[in-house]
Amino acid sequence: MASGGGRVRAASLLSSYYGYQEEAKETTTNEEDDMNIDSSAFTVDKYVGTMLQYKSLEELVHRGNAMVSEIKSLDSDMQMLVYENYNKFISATDTIRKMKHRVEDMESQMIELEKNMGTISSASESVDSSLSARRGQLEKLNGAKKNLTKLQFLMDLPARLQRCVRDEQFETAVDDFRKARRILRAVGNVSSFRGIEDEATLIIKRLAQVLSVRIQQPALQLAELGLTTRLLLQLGGNEAVLLREYLGRRRRALHDVLTTFPPAGVAETGSGGEDNAPVDNASTAAPAAAEEEEGELSAAAGDVARLGEAFVPQLLELLAEWQERFVGETPEPVLPDAAGAAAPSLTIEAKESMILDALQELTGSYIEVCRRRLQEDNVDPSSLLQGVRKLVGALDEVHALVPQAKIMQRATRAAETLAKRAMDSLLQQLQDKLSAQVKDMQGATNSASLQEQLHEAGKAISAHVLDALTATAPLLVPMCKLLNLRADGMAKHLVGRLYAALLGLAKTARESRATADSVLVRAGLCLHMVATGVAQVPAMLKAQLAPHGLGGAALGFDSASMTREMQASADALLERFVEMQAQKLSLEVTQRMQAQNWLKCPPPRDVNLLVDRIVRELRGMQGLVAQVLPGEPIRSMMTQGPFSSARSSVQLNLVQRRESSQQPASSSAIQKDLQRMFARKISLSAAAGKPSVTSMLTHVAKLTLKTLVEEVRLGTFGREGFQQIQLDCAFLRWVLPSNVDDEGAVLALLDEAIISCQERCIDPAAFEHADMEPFCEAKRKQLASMLG
Amino acid sequence: MFAAAGGASVSSYQLPNKQARVLVALEGDTDRTRFVVGSTELKGDNEVHVLQFNEDTNEVVCLKAFAHPNEVWSCATCPAPEHAELMCTTYSTGSELKTSLWRMTGVAAAAAAETSTGPPPLSQLDELAQLGAAPLGEHLGVIWNAVLPEQIVELCRNRLSLVTLAHGAVSSSTAESAATAPPIEGKSFSCARWDPHHAHSLGVGCGGALLSIDTRSMKLAHTVAEAHSQRVRAVDYNPNKPYVVLSCGDDYAIRYWDLRKPSDALLSVKAHSHWTTSACYNRFHDQLVLSSGTDYLVKLWRAESVSSAPPAVDAEEPENPDGEADGLVKAFEDHDTSVFAVAWSAADAWIFASLSLDGKTVINHVPPAEKYKILL
Incomplete structure (x- = not known):
């Protein structure tokens, strides 16, 4: 076992020396693979068995050849290694022999060096001992001198202090005294020194008093x-x-x-003397x-x-x-x-x-x-x-x-408030300017210039807005950069205020005005803003803000809702204008109807002047409104159709009925049914939807005719009075329908006027349609020449 | 009872084949909801109908019908309960306008039939006295002083006269005590109303101006010079708040005024899309105002901010939960032609009648939601 372990260790040392570690590692990873020829778990029988079992003869031959060549190359590698190792061993032996020879030389030199050092140290010791006696004496002398200096300092102290006080060199005095005190404290038990100390303390106390007085x-x-x-x-x-x-x-x-x-x-004086300076600076x-x-x-x-x-x-x-x-x-x-x-x-x-x-x-x-x-x-x-x-x-x-x-924070906060305030005041100025602009717009003195006036006003408003934006520019990005503030907050503030200013414009426009003309002009201004003005604002904002990466804030300007506001203002103003016009005409109708005694009036000779007024007023209004609401074809006021086309079916029916039956009582029920059939409920409220010249004209006409109907119902008519009304209505029937978009309503109102008049007439004898034609034709010519 | 509380159904009454402009409450009778309607028919027969509204059945019944010699242009009933049958009408004879004091005999005693059985046979009015005559279109009517019922004002376009009535057994005598011409040059009177808070004070519409006249001296007390841009059609005093009046006119608007501050209206509302023919305060709850117009509509308004009970400025509820204090409560679209008269019931705070030119009388209730908002 031990020899086996030693061999493994030597093998691993060798392989690490010769760089075989990698391969060794690799082999360890598939240590267990008994089919790997390089692994330690390799089993020859299994390998050969598998080969024989699965490989074809050709492959086996091929594999056999490959193995033979592998074995050969491994053999030659081994030989190389053995040879190299032998070489190295020989050179190592040489080296060791050389080292041994040199170390023997070094030893004798070291012994000599040691000897020299010993001599040096003994010499230095002898010098030291010869000098030590003098040094003690010097030290003692030195100490005596120091004490003497101190003594001198103490003795001089009061005088010096006094001199310093006299020369107002308070600092030196205090300094000296402090130094002296330390010494005095050490030697305080000697009476003569105490005298000095007392004296010095006294002087210093006096000095303190002087200083206290002085600081006051x-x-x-x-x-x-x-x-x-x-x-x-x-x-x-x-x-x-x-x-x-x-x-x-x-x-x-x-x-x-x-x-x-x-x-x-x-x-x-600065601002007063150079009064123009701020402007110039701006x-x-x-x-x-x-x-x-x-x-x-x-x-x-x-x-x-x-x-x-x-x-x-x-x-x-x-x-x-x-x-x-x-x-x-x-x-x-x-x-x-x-x-x-x-x-x-x-x-x-x-x-x-x-x-x-x-x-x-x-x-x-x-x-x-x-x-x-x-x-x-x-x-x-x-x-x-x-x-x-x-x-x-x-x-x-x-x-x-x-x-x-936190000084900077305070300054920043103050500056921010200042900037906001300045911005607010600038935009307030803008708002005031816009309001003034609106207020300046009086009715058209010269109707031809109305559109021009609107155009001018629109331009002026854009200019004002642009001015305000330019003026606030320094407050925005540079200021924020300076203060390390987020500029978009400031930009939002600006946008919000700008919105408010324009909203103020819409509100001011809506304020009540006395004359219909000025109402119309304001409506025109609002419409102009809707059409072009409002759309310019985000563009201007973007132009100013986008270069500084604040384009997002510009989006905060809700131009859609601003347009809505403006449109609402315009609509309200147009409605008011229509109402004012209608009331003006209604008043004339009322006055005329009440001024006349309808029971006893001369037979009709002409279409009444009231009709002139109505037609002319409508025409004038058409002209004005057309300038405010451009892009709509102006219909010709004067009808071109033949008079006979204006013939009313109701009228005919009624006339025929009058002729056929002369008993009012018996026919009244039938008549009333007939009336109800024709007197349909006519809506008098303003037409919804986009205002147009014709719809406005129609509305005025309707309200005026409604007044006529109601006034007729209040009167009592004789035969001639009835005929006059009939004639007037006939002319209006002829002229009006071509100018309105709710022809039915206008005709119905005119019919109702005639029916009501007939009802209020003691002796209703209608004009023949043909009899009225010459009167109407004459009036038409007269009006046509008058209106151009 | 449920029908009344629900207020959903609409009761109407049609004057048979007649035009009509005159509708007033029977002022003297404060127990039953009764109205007087007079026809305006130039060439036919004219009638005055006394209507009673039965709240239980929600029906309008003609209590009594009187023949009237001429078309009725104006009518006023006596506010004194003991003379509830007295009525003044102004009528056109075709050539001039006359005014008479009538007694509607039997009205006080009459009880309403359970169901409407059509108009009862015509009775005759007893003429007690004739007041005056004026050219056509001149006479505007009689205004009865509710505080001093023997005092009436005859109003003509160019003259206003104070008349004292004395009632005998069969006839009455009249005595004119004072008169005045329109104080504004070139303008004529158009309407008038007695001030319920000051027995001698009369509010008058004169052209577009609103005046108040002290009838003891016939001198102007207050002037609102530019109340309306056109003729003032009606004036009414707030029943609970002195000096506060409303006026309406041909400029489509209703305006509320404090007579002591004539420069600005307290409130101005564009009420109708054509003439606003009449407007009056509810007798008890002055935040309710009724108006009628020639745009076929009757409108009920809430004018809480100028009433005697203005909405509390509540710190806890800064927003009024039910919307604005002032505004339209409801527009009633029951009429097919111009409406010239509206009147609150003298007996019930929540019932009112309106009359359109075609003779249709409609009786309506204040919507329950509004009613409970006021009561609770």
Whole structure:
């Protein structure tokens, strides 16, 4: 077993040496395969059996040949290996022989080296012993000199202190005293030294008093303030009180800077003197902002920058002084009795929080001052941007020093509010402008110019919107980049406000107006917005926002709903216009019907002037509306058809009935049935759907005729009165149907007027249709020439 | 009872073959729902029908029919219960307008038949007094003062006169005590209504303006100069809230006013798509307003915000759960032609009648949902 294990180990060593490891591994993987000729589990019988069983003779011969050649090559490999090994063994033997020879040489050299070292060490020992006596003496002398110097220092102390106090070199005085105290404490038991100590303490106490008085003086320079405070601290003043006093004074000083800074006069004169400056800046703003820096700053930004220059260095200095003088290890108080129990020294955390409070408060008010300055009305967005940039730049340094004060966050928040506010005010201006635009649109003074006027107004609105967008541009991306804000929030805000502004336009348009003309013009404006105006807005937004990757926010502008709003406004206005027109005509009808005594009136000679008015008014309205609702063919007002075509079947029936039966009582029941048959219920509410010239005209005509019917029903007519109404209605029957889209309703209303009139007539004797023709023809000619 | 509560069915009554413009409640009778309808037939016979609405059967029965000598253009019934049979009508003789005071004899005693058996035989009206005569189209009617029932106002287009009635056993005497012409140049009176809160105050429509006149001195008390852009058709006082009135007119609108603040309407509603011929407050619940128009519709409105019980501004429920405080409750489409008169029942707060030109009277209920909203 043991020899077997040793052989395996030697085999594995050898194979690792000759690089057979890989193959060895491979063979281990299919160790169990008794068909693998290379594996250890290889069984010859099975292999040969299988071969004989499954392979053809040819294959077997082939395999046999292959095996013979494999065996041959293995043999030659083996020979090679044995030969190489022998070679190596010979060279190894040579090497070992050479090494043995050289080591024998080295041993004698080492022995010599050891001898030399011994000599060196004995020499050095002898030098050392000869010098040691002198050294002791030197040390003693040195110590005596030090003591003498100290003594000298102590003796001189009172005089020196006094001199320092006199020369106001307080710092040196305190320093000296502190040094001296340490020595004095050590030698305090000697009476002469105690005298010195008492004297010095007295001087220092006096000095402390002087300093206390001095720190109370308001005129004290800031630089000296820190120094004095520190000295007092060293002299054992109450640290909390002193530090608070110090900070308080520094804060007051900085506040003074702030309050006196925005030199009201300067700011006023600045903006007042160069009144056009903001405007100019606005126009040059975009390039200036792009060029950045040192270009002329606007007044507000300049103020902010100057304020920053005045304020921030002082703030930084305060911070530095604080760190330097008060935060380091607390100096040992020099006057133990003064220190007493009343001066618990503050922890570093407490001090830190004190300075942080002060910093936050100061920067807070600084930001507030800037904010107020930038919030003034004449600050346009680009100068606001500049101002904010200055503000942020100024605070950057402070922020870097004291990140825990969260100064930047405050500044950012303030700037964000400022930006939003500026944006709001700009869009409010836009809204006001749009409202003014709407209000400016009076009725058409010259009807031909109506469309032009609408076009102009539409253009003006687009221009206003574009202006507003350009004006807000600096507030958006640059501002957000500056403040590390997400610009899309700002963009959303902008889009929302813009939407509101346009909605305001729709609302303003809907406000009630006195004259029908102005109502129509506003309706036209709304329609124009529906047609083109609203669609432009998202495009403008996209043009501005998309380059900055804010295209998504532009999608927030719901132009579909805006279009709906505008359309709703337009519809409401058109409806109001129709109503106003109808009421105007109705009023004329009412007045005319009530003015006449229908019982006793002369026989009809002409179609009544009222009819003129109706036809002419409708014509005028057609002209106006057609300009607002372009793209619709204007029908000719004057009918071209023959008069006979206007003949009413009802009329004929009635007339014939009158002729055949002269007893009203007996025929009244039949008549009423007939009436009901024809007096169908006519809808008087506005037609739904898209407003068109004809539908509006139809509606006005219907309402006017309805008034006519109702007025007729209120009257009592004689024969001539009835004939006059009949004539008027006949003319309207002739003229109106070609101009309306609900011919049936109009004819029915006219029929109803005649029926009602007949009912209200004491002696109804109808005109023959033919008799009316000349009157109607004459009127038609007259109107045709009048209307062109 | 169930039919009334359900309010689903509509009761109507047709004046046989007659046009009609006049419908009023029988003001003196506050126990039964009765209305008076007068026909306007130029060339036929005219009649005045007294209708009673039976809530149990939901039927309208003609209680009494009177022959009337001429077409009735206006009618007013006496608000005093002891004189419930008195009525003033204004009628056209074909050449002029006359006004008479009549007694509808037997109306108070008459009991309604259980089922409608068609109109009863015609009775005669007793003429107690003649008031005045005016040219055609001039006389607008008589307005009875509900607080002082002996006082009436005769309203003509160009004249308004205060008349005191004294009732004798068989006839009455009238005495004109004061008169005034329209205070606005070129405008004529169009309608009037007594103020239920101030016995001597009369609200008048004059052209497009709304006036209130103190009848003791015949001086203007309040003026709403531009109440409507066209003729005012009707005025009514809020029964529960002094100085609040409504007016309607030919400009399709109903407007609510506080007479002390004439510059702006409290509320303005485009009520109909043509003339709004009449509008009146519910006698008890002033958030309900009824209107009629020549667009064949009768509309019931809710005007809660200008009523005596405005919707509570409740912090807990900022949104009114049932929609807006003001608006249309229901449009009744029972008529086929222009509606000229609507009247609330004098006896029941939830019943009203409307009359269209073709003589059709329709009696309707306030929808139960609205009723319970007001009551609960």
